[in-house]
Amino acid sequence: MSQSEGRNAAHVIVLGNEKGGSGKTTTAMHVIASLLHEGMCVGSIDLDSRQRSLTRYVENRKAWCEANGVKLAMPDHRVIDRSKAETVAEAQAEEQAAFDAAYRELSATCDFIVIDSPGTDNYLSRAGHSVADTLITPMNDSFVDFDLLGRVDPQTYQLKGPSLYSEMVWESRKRRAMKDGGQIDWVVMRNRLSHVDAKNKRRVEAVLETLTDRIGFRLAPGFGERVIFREMFPSGLTLLDLRDGGVDQQLSMSHVAARAEIRALFDMLELPIGEKAENGTPESVRAAAASG
Ligand SMILES: Nc1ncnc2c1ncn2[C@@H]1O[C@H](COP(=O)(O)OP(=O)(O)OP(=O)(O)O)[C@@H](O)[C@H]1O
Ligand SMILES: [Mg+2]
Numbered sequence: 586m587s588q589s590e591g592r593n594a595a596h597v598i599v600l601g602n603e604k605g606g607s608g609k610t611t612t613a614m615h616v617i618a619s620l621l622h623e624g625m626c627v628g629s630i631d632l633d634s635r636q637r638s639l640t641r642y643v644e645n646r647k648a649w650c651e652a653n654g655v656k657l658a659m660p661d662h663r664v665i666d667r668s669k670a671e672t673v674a675e676a677q678a679e680e681q682a683a684f685d686a687a688y689r690e691l692s693a694t695c696d697f698i699v700i701d702s703p704g705t706d707n708y709l710s711r712a713g714h715s716v717a718d719t720l721i722t723p724m725n726d727s728f729v730d731f732d733l734l735g736r737v738d739p740q741t742y743q744l745k746g747p748s749l750y751s752e753m754v755w756e757s758r759k760r761r762a763m764k765d766g767g768q769i770d771w772v773v774m775r776n777r778l779s780h781v782d783a784k785n786k787r788r789v790e791a792v793l794e795t796l797t798d799r800i801g802f803r804l805a806p807g808f809g810e811r812v813i814f815r816e817m818f819p820s821g822l823t824l825l826d827l828r829d830g831g832v833d834q835q836l837s838m839s840h841v842a843a844r845a846e847i848r849a850l851f852d853m854l855e856l857p858i859g860e861k862a863e864n865g866t867p868e869s870v871r872a873a874a875a876s877g
Contacts, residue, residue: 595628595692596857598699599717603750604730605704608723608776610638611814612850613701616721618823619851620697621658623858628691629660632684632713633703640664646821657822657831661695663687665709677708684712696861706753714757717769719854722750722802723776726789734773735796742792744799751800758801774850775807806849813843 598616600609620627631639643662650657668679691698702710724730733750758769797804824844827834
């Protein structure tokens with residue numbers, strides 16, 4: 586009997602936004618850490634093979650653990666390279682095959698798969714989006730980022746229509762529905778929220794709220810602009826790993842506030858943690874995934 590028989594397929598969480606630098610990789614790593622701390626078996630896929638930021642994050646984590654003699658849970662990580670085939674059709678077929686193979690393997694052993702996508706629209710990014718159960722879109726708190734979700738009247742801030750990225754999600758939703766009848770739960774979160782610019786913050790929030798029904802997403806509480814979200818990358822650690830998470834380090838007020846933000850996002854996602862725990866991924870499979 587294969588490992589996937591007798592258990593549900595992994596729940597897939599995709600981080601996506603065509604806007605570069607909006608916080609996809611940072612959020613992906615914190616969602617992965619949150620799931621690992623819940624005792625879940627997590628697979629991760631990096632579709633941004635040019636930057637490989639998520640891949641580096643995971644590599645840094647392994648290296649830090651080895652150097653410091655600390656054992657932390659790890660995701661079973663894969664990176665999908667862009668094809669170098671000469672024709673578009675060949676390149677797409679190659680990329681799809683590589684993606685499908687990683688997806689199949691991780692789906693057979695993991696409770697969750699977290700997919701980090703690049704900040705551009707390409708074939709692999711679309712392949713990732715079309716298997717999403719949950720899609721998280723982090724966006725900076727500005728109308729420049731907002732413009733990829735919806736076009737807004739500059740005078741009244743009324744929505745004039747959906748734009749590029751919303752249309753791409755709409756396509757992914759259709760593809761997903763045709764493939765297996767599944768639905769994509771789309772969650773938009775604001776990132777790098779300023780502690781001072783209250784007027785802009787309220788305005789973006791108000792417009793986003795008017796969009797939730799029309800474009801079809803849920804609005805999640807976001808992450809503040811905090812140095813600690815970027816300073817842990819070289820160690821591969823996340824805020825979840827500190828103190829009770831296995832790494833002996835005191836928490837500052839800012840750490841505590843950031844952890845609360847991560848928890849609020851995680852709770853809002855309403856992931857099927859309980860179901861997966863009952864499902865009971867075999868311990869041996871978890872151990873193999875954790876040792877990478
Ligand atoms: N809440 C935050 N507070 C402070 N810095 C942040 C926060 N979120 C992300 N950053 C920083 O912003 C930069 C971009 O973040 P990240 O790499 O996660 O974005 P991305 O969407 O994955 O980018 P790309 O599209 O290039 O892949 C990084 O330097 C990251 O450390
Ligand atoms: Mg990234």
